Amino acid sequence: MNFKLKILLGASLLLGSWIIVVLMFLRIIPLSFVLSFLIYATSVSGLFIGMLGIFEYVSIQRQRRKKKDSDGEDKIF
Numbered sequence: 001m002n003f004k005l006k007i008l009l010g011a012s013l014l015l016g017s018w019i020i021v022v023l024m025f026l027r028i029i030p031l032s033f034v035l036s037f038l039i040y041a042t043s044v045s046g047l048f049i050g051m052l053g054i055f056e057y058v059s060i061q062r063q064r065r066k067k068k069d070s071d072g073e074d075k076i077f
Helices: 003-025 033-071
Strands: none
Touching: 003 033
């Protein structure tokens, strides 16, 4: 799975869970223990997936920077 897809999926899970929490707070959706637990699980999984995507992005950028720096090692400034 691409890091962009992970970040997008994580953000959409987080946003969706927060929208449902707000709707439950406004009593548009009835309160339920099971629904609250599922919303919590969705929020945590969205945060986890999004952070994995961000960590993967940072790792790719570090590898590119390291490769770019190693290509120019013989140059003296």
